Amino acid sequence: xxxxxxxxxxxxxxxxxxxxxxxxxMHGWGIAQRIQAMSSGDILVTQGSxxxxxxxxxxxxxxxxxxxxxxxxxxxxxxxxxxxxxxxxAAERAAWDRAASAIYRVLDARALPAGA
Amino acid sequence: xxxxxxxxxxxxxxxxxxxxxxxxEELAFHLEMEQQARIRSGVDPAExxxxxxxxxxxxxxxxxxxxxxxxxxxxxxxxxxxxxxxRMLRRSPAFTTVAILTLAxxxxxxxxxxxxxxxxxxxPLPYDQPGQLVRVYQTVVTQPNGRNFVTPVHYLAYTKRxxxxxxxxxxxxxxxxxxxxxxxxxxxxIRTFGVxxxxxxxxxxxxxxxxxxxxxxxxxxxxxxxxxxxxxxxFNGDSTIVGRAVPLDGEPYVVTGVMPADFHDLxxxxxxxWKTMDLTPGxxxxxxxxxYLGVIARLRPGVTVPQAQxxxxxxxxxxxxxxxxxxxxxxxxxxxxxxxxxxxHALGLMFGxxxxxxxxxxxxxxxLLLVRASERDRxxxxxxxxxxxxxxxxxxxxxxxxxxxxxxxxxxxxVAQLAMTAIVASAAGSIPRLAGLSLDGRxxxxxxxxxxxxxxxxxxxxxxxxxxTDPNAALRGETRxxxxxxxxxxxxxxxxxVQVSLALVLLVCAGMLVASVQRLRDVPxxxxxxxxxxxxxxxxxxxxxxxxxxxxxxxxxxxxxxQPGIRAAGGISKLPATxxxxxxxxxxxxxPLAHDHERGGVIAEERVISGDYLRAVGMRLLEGRAFNASDxxxxxxxxxxxxxxxxxxxxxVDPIGQRLRTAGLEGEVIGVVSDVALDGEGTPDLYVYHxxxxxxxxxxxxxxxxxxTDRAPETFIASIRSAIATLDPMLVMYQPTPLSDAIxxxxxxxxxxxxxxxxxxxxxxxxxxxxxxxxxxxxxxxRSREFGIRMxxxxxxxxxxxxxxxxxxxxxxxxxxxxxxxxxxxxxxxGALLFHVSPTEPRVYVLxxxxxxxxxxxxxxxxxxxxxxxxxxxxxx
Numbered sequence: 001x002x003x004x005x006x007x008x009x010x011x012x013x014x015x016x017x018x019x020x021x022x023x024x025x026m027h028g029w030g031i032a033q034r035i036q037a038m039s040s041g042d043i044l045v046t047q048g049s050x051x052x053x054x055x056x057x058x059x060x061x062x063x064x065x066x067x068x069x070x071x072x073x074x075x076x077x078x079x080x081x082x083x084x085x086x087x088x089x090a091a092e093r094a095a096w097d098r099a100a101s102a103i104y105r106v107l108d109a110r111a112l113p114a115g116a
Numbered sequence: 117x118x119x120x121x122x123x124x125x126x127x128x129x130x131x132x133x134x135x136x137x138x139x140x141e142e143l144a145f146h147l148e149m150e151q152q153a154r155i156r157s158g159v160d161p162a163e164x165x166x167x168x169x170x171x172x173x174x175x176x177x178x179x180x181x182x183x184x185x186x187x188x189x190x191x192x193x194x195x196x197x198x199x200x201x202x203r204m205l206r207r208s209p210a211f212t213t214v215a216i217l218t219l220a221x222x223x224x225x226x227x228x229x230x231x232x233x234x235x236x237x238x239x240p241l242p243y244d245q246p247g248q249l250v251r252v253y254q255t256v257v258t259q260p261n262g263r264n265f266v267t268p269v270h271y272l273a274y275t276k277r278x279x280x281x282x283x284x285x286x287x288x289x290x291x292x293x294x295x296x297x298x299x300x301x302x303x304x305x306i307r308t309f310g311v312x313x314x315x316x317x318x319x320x321x322x323x324x325x326x327x328x329x330x331x332x333x334x335x336x337x338x339x340x341x342x343x344x345x346x347x348x349x350x351f352n353g354d355s356t357i358v359g360r361a362v363p364l365d366g367e368p369y370v371v372t373g374v375m376p377a378d379f380h381d382l383x384x385x386x387x388x389x390w391k392t393m394d395l396t397p398g399x400x401x402x403x404x405x406x407x408y409l410g411v412i413a414r415l416r417p418g419v420t421v422p423q424a425q426x427x428x429x430x431x432x433x434x435x436x437x438x439x440x441x442x443x444x445x446x447x448x449x450x451x452x453x454x455x456x457x458x459x460x461h462a463l464g465l466m467f468g469x470x471x472x473x474x475x476x477x478x479x480x481x482x483x484l485l486l487v488r489a490s491e492r493d494r495x496x497x498x499x500x501x502x503x504x505x506x507x508x509x510x511x512x513x514x515x516x517x518x519x520x521x522x523x524x525x526x527x528x529x530x531v532a533q534l535a536m537t538a539i540v541a542s543a544a545g546s547i548p549r550l551a552g553l554s555l556d557g558r559x560x561x562x563x564x565x566x567x568x569x570x571x572x573x574x575x576x577x578x579x580x581x582x583x584x585t586d587p588n589a590a591l592r593g594e595t596r597x598x599x600x601x602x603x604x605x606x607x608x609x610x611x612x613x614v615q616v617s618l619a620l621v622l623l624v625c626a627g628m629l630v631a632s633v634q635r636l637r638d639v640p641x642x643x644x645x646x647x648x649x650x651x652x653x654x655x656x657x658x659x660x661x662x663x664x665x666x667x668x669x670x671x672x673x674x675x676x677x678x679q680p681g682i683r684a685a686g687g688i689s690k691l692p693a694t695x696x697x698x699x700x701x702x703x704x705x706x707x708p709l710a711h712d713h714e715r716g717g718v719i720a721e722e723r724v725i726s727g728d729y730l731r732a733v734g735m736r737l738l739e740g741r742a743f744n745a746s747d748x749x750x751x752x753x754x755x756x757x758x759x760x761x762x763x764x765x766x767x768x769v770d771p772i773g774q775r776l777r778t779a780g781l782e783g784e785v786i787g788v789v790s791d792v793a794l795d796g797e798g799t800p801d802l803y804v805y806h807x808x809x810x811x812x813x814x815x816x817x818x819x820x821x822x823x824x825t826d827r828a829p830e831t832f833i834a835s836i837r838s839a840i841a842t843l844d845p846m847l848v849m850y851q852p853t854p855l856s857d858a859i860x861x862x863x864x865x866x867x868x869x870x871x872x873x874x875x876x877x878x879x880x881x882x883x884x885x886x887x888x889x890x891x892x893x894x895x896x897x898x899r900s901r902e903f904g905i906r907m908x909x910x911x912x913x914x915x916x917x918x919x920x921x922x923x924x925x926x927x928x929x930x931x932x933x934x935x936x937x938x939x940x941x942x943x944x945x946x947g948a949l950l951f952h953v954s955p956t957e958p959r960v961y962v963l964x965x966x967x968x969x970x971x972x973x974x975x976x977x978x979x980x981x982x983x984x985x986x987x988x989x990x991x992x993x
Contacts, residue, residue, distance in 0.1 A: 027145070028145075028146055029145065029146045029149040030149075046172070046173055047146055047172050047178050048172075048174070048177060048178045048181060049181075051143070051178055051181070051182050051185075052178075052181040052184065055182055055185035055186055056185050058124065059121045059125070059185075059186070059187065060118070060120070061118070061120040074145065075145070076142075076145050077138065077142050077145075
């Protein structure tokens with residue numbers, strides 16, 4: 001079985017997808033668009049990484065999907081956070097915050113700590 | 117992997133096409149949205165489409181990544197392996213059939229025996245905190261392992277003075293206590309079980325309706341608690357019956373409660389109603405020599421059996437001092453051990469035997485698979501050459517084995533069901549707790565686990581060998597060398613050796629039991645059990661006082677003796693050779709050991725007899741006279757004693773006219789009768805016989821009638837019944853049984869083990885023969901060129917046949933040697949099941965070896981014939 005526990009990139013993508021779906025249920029293209037928009041165009045999510053990620057997240061029970069009709073009357077698969085997904089979002093968010101602040105502490109350090 | 121994930125994967129496996137279609141649709145939607153976005157921003161449609169395709173990247177690549185993300189490749193591969201395995205197995209139906217059938221037998225037998233082990237040994241007793249429950253027996257110093265019943269005096273002392281017991285109860289011990297329920301034509305005989313008030317407390321259970329027997333009711337209250345079955349069948353589940361009186365043996369008994377349907381009394385499994393006991397001081401209950409109570413107790417939480425035993429030892433010594441006795445002790449046994457008894461040993465043996473058969477099956481299959489693997493050399497080599505990894509090939513071959521085992525296991529469940537029916541039928545009465553035997557979840561799980569383990573067991577070796585095929589050599593046809601290669605042949609021979617030795621062990625064990633049962637049937641019991649009919653005849657107290665009872669039992673005997681074909685008739689309080697019943701101290705009052713408690717004091721079995729009992733069971737009067745019409749209640753007490761008792765307490769003197777004290781009375785010996793065994797194994801014992809005509813007043817003895825006939829006793833049931841009906845139409849002739857059957861119980865456990873073992877041994881013998889046959893046949897096929905050449909050169913057919921048979925016998929001989937060695941060790945494990953047979957009995961070993969050798973010769977002869985039937989022209993072309 002393929003190991004799908006992620007390197008940073010994959011894990012990060014999942015975090016971003018979770019965050020996006022936290023607003024409202026959305027289809028794949030919409031998720032990609034919003035991530036791009038929210039990052040002011042700095043993060044591009046390709047379909048090649050988005051759809052496998054969605055499958056993995058569905059397997060873990062973080063999201064569920066259902067076919068619905070868009071405002072423009074097109075059939076599309078909408079993804080929605082589950083309770084487990086919301087919990088995962090909080091957990092990943094906390095882990096991310098911890099990691100980021102640690103990295104910043106290192107980057108912003110003005111001198112080597114004493115005794116190291 | 118979470119459950120949710122597994123569920124998703126399995127779902128995906130079945131909905132792969134839908135998932136693919138949906139992915140296509142999803143990606144198409146994605147592309148379309150992308151294009152529309154570009155068009156909205158002013159790009160022309162054709163350019164928008166081109167740009168979108170480029171921006172999104174390869175759709176096929178994405179699809180492949182999504183498929184990967186589903187993570188079901190391993191499952192898909194497994195499904196493919198299974199499908200391939202099934203195809204391969206279907207291609208060789210003969211092999212597959214043999215494999216599945218033998219597996220079904222091996223797995224089925226083991227599963228069935230496991231179910232029995234589970235039901236009897238593993239499952240805890242169906243009571244709350246069953247580990248705290250113990251039985252209490254009294255023992256004599258000289259027989260520390262005896263389990264004698266408890267006197268009421270000792271029982272009452274335990275209830276007051278044992279701190280280790282949280283609760284305690286006394287049980288009636290008359291083997292088949294029965295009572296007539298109802299009056300007039302609707303009378304039915306039911307099984308009652310006398311218990312003291314603590315009984316349901318000890319078991320921590322309560323009636324579903326009403327109340328249990330109260331502590332105050334142990335002294336003459338007439339109360340019963342109904343079993344759910346009796347309540348439903350006899351009283352139509354009428355709940356108003358509680359608190360009302362019902363006639364039991366003509367006396368009113370108040371129904372205090374009804375037990376729940378799921379309550380099982382393991383001490384008396386067939387009980388219909390529990391009845392109060394009378395422990396009022398006086399008569400029986402004040403006698404410290406009358407051992408007639410069973411005792412069950414519950415230990416206080418935290419108290420261990422050894423702690424309680426220590427307290428009991430101290431109390432026993434105090435009681436011995438108090439009653440001027442020296443020899444009595446008391447022993448605690450965990451209730452489960454007491455209920456299960458020796459059947460744990462029998463079941464352990466059965467389980468071992470069943471496992472041996474399964475191992476034999478596996479070895480046999482391993483051998484067949486090895487042969488198959490070498491025949492599939494080319495297939496495996498081809499796949500290996502085409503790039504299949506060794507790991508993959510091994511897995512493929514193992515999956516085949518697992519498929520075989522699982523299909524075999526499905527059939528095995530049918531075999532197990534049949535086997536369990538047979539086990540219950542043949543073990544009824546000898547092994548407790550079997551009644552509720554069924555294939556439960558535990559047994560199913562065990563069976564599946566066993567099947568998988570077997571698959572690995574028989575499949576691993578051939579799979580590893582198969583995976584090692586060298587494509588280069590195999591494709592050039594070199595492994596099919598003219599003699600088949602030395603190493604694989606050795607391995608196959610080794611497996612046959614294992615089969616032969618295992619089969620021999622089973623044969624020897626079965627042989628030991630056959631010999632035991634034979635000797636058991638020959639053991640003298642001191643009676644003539646052939647053509648004797650027995651049945652219970654209970655005279656209700658309400659209509660029969662002691663005088664009427666004394667007269668009636670004599671009348672019945674005389675009436676029956678006038679019938680054609682009936683040689684003699686009488687009655688006894690407990691059938692001979694069916695176990696202990698009513699034991700009392702006996703002390704000589706005259707002769708050389710008069711009043712000598714040490715040497716002249718023994719414990720004897722007391723029996724009350726009526727009619728011409730002695731002649732009816734074929735006992736002999738050795739000295740003096742039998743009871744006759746002069747032995748009336750007003751006459752001096754007269755007793756018959758057994759030969760051994762006479763020698764024991766009146767050594768060197770004429771026992772006739774001597775006096776002794778027993779059963780709470782003093783009496784004069786008027787006759788000496790032949791010895792009778794205590795049980796079906798011929799255990800010797802000492803007996804005192806009382807005349808019912810003198811002893812009827814003591815209590816209602818409910819004598820079992822014994823009628824000697826001149827042909828099959830069952831044919832007399834109808835005429836006896838009508839003869840009794842002319843005397844009293846309201847009496848019930850209860851459970852007419854030939855005496856030999858009634859005694860036969862002693863051997864039923866052995867017969868049960870014997871039947872199973874013989875079946876297993878027969879299967880093992882067949883499998884060993886099959887294994888030998890398979891290996892030799894394969895060897896002959898491999899050497900067909902060689903045989904062809906030899907035949908063409910004019911070799912003697914006899915020599916070739918002898919060569920093949922000889923090869924088989926050499927392998928067999930090694931297996932037999934090994935088997936004898938193992939048997940010598942294993943036969944000891946039969947232990948108590950052996951009866952007058954030594955675990956080294958040469959006759960059994962010789963017969964088993966001969967038998968196995970015969971099967972081996974037969975199995976070897978067929979391939980030997982094939983070898984000489986080879987036509988040189990075909991093989992040499």
